[in-house]
Amino acid sequence: xxxxxxxxxxxxxxxxxxxxxxxxxxxxxxxxxxxxxxxxxxxxxxxxxxxxxxxxxxxxxxxxxxxxxxxxxxxxxxxxxxxxxxxxxxxxxxxxxxxxxxxxxxxxxxxxxxxxxxxxxxxxxxxxxxxxxxxxxxxxxxxxxxxxxxxxxxxxxxxxxxxxxxxxxx
Ligand SMILES: [Fe+2]
Ligand SMILES: [Fe+2]
Numbered sequence: 001x002x003x004x005x006x007x008x009x010x011x012x013x014x015x016x017x018x019x020x021x022x023x024x025x026x027x028x029x030x031x032x033x034x035x036x037x038x039x040x041x042x043x044x045x046x047x048x049x050x051x052x053x054x055x056x057x058x059x060x061x062x063x064x065x066x067x068x069x070x071x072x073x074x075x076x077x078x079x080x081x082x083x084x085x086x087x088x089x090x091x092x093x094x095x096x097x098x099x100x101x102x103x104x105x106x107x108x109x110x111x112x113x114x115x116x117x118x119x120x121x122x123x124x125x126x127x128x129x130x131x132x133x134x135x136x137x138x139x140x141x142x143x144x145x146x147x148x149x150x151x152x153x154x155x156x157x158x159x160x161x162x163x164x165x166x167x168x169x170x
Contacts, residue, residue, distance in 0.1 A: 010122040015070050017115055018058045020077035024051050024108065027081045031105060034088045037098045037160075040152055044105075047145045054141070057134040064130050080108050095160035102153045109146035116142060 003009050028051060032044035062069045084104035091097035116139040123131040 006122065006126055010119065010126060010128075011065065011067065012072065013115065013119040013122060014058060014061055014065075015072035016074045017112075017119060018055070018062075018069060019071035020074035020112070020115070021051060021054045021058060022071065023074065023077050023081055025055060027084065030088070031084060031101055034093070035098055035101060036093050036095065037152070037157055040098050040102070040157065043145075043148050043152060047141075047148075050141045050145065054138045057138055061131045061134055064128070076111055077108065080104065080111060083107070094164045095157055096164040098157045099153060099161035102149050102157060105149050106146060109142050109149065112142040113139065113146065 003012055025048065028044050028048040032041050032048065035041045035044060059069050084101060087100040087104050088097065091100055116135055120132055120135040120139060123135055
């Protein structure tokens with residue numbers, strides 16, 4: 001269906017996010033299970049809780065707009081999740097895998113930050129005050145999740161990964 005005005009464009013963004021967030025509620029437990037670092041496991045488990053809240057906030061946005069929740073396949077999140085799964089199958093359970101999972105998960109958070117930023121800005125110019133506030137709350141949690149993952153990588157996991165196996169120099 002053709003998008004013909006700003007409200008339809010806004011709803012298209014929300015439908016894309018709704019699909020992505022629902023996929024992430026299924027992917028995050030797998031990322032937590034595959035992680036070897038207890039701190040990383042914990043970070044994924046706590047972001048899973050937040051992600052369930054993100055789904056609910058989007059359902060509130062649908063309801064504020066007087067529409068039933070609708071998903072439009074988010075090819076980007078789908079693809080990023082597949083890359084995360086490939087990272088798990090390409091590595092043994094080790095800090096090396098943890099470092100790879102973080103690199104995959106940071107990509108997801110950056111996508112979400114971009115998408116929620118645009119959706120929030122669209123809601124602002126449409127005068128959808130309550131949607132702005134719901135989307136901003138989620139946007140802040142995505143930024144915090146991204147920072148947390150980066151901090152785990154840079155403070156600890158990347159160095160452990162470096163020691164996981166000797167580097168082959170030629
Ligand atoms: Fe999210
Ligand atoms: Fe997220």
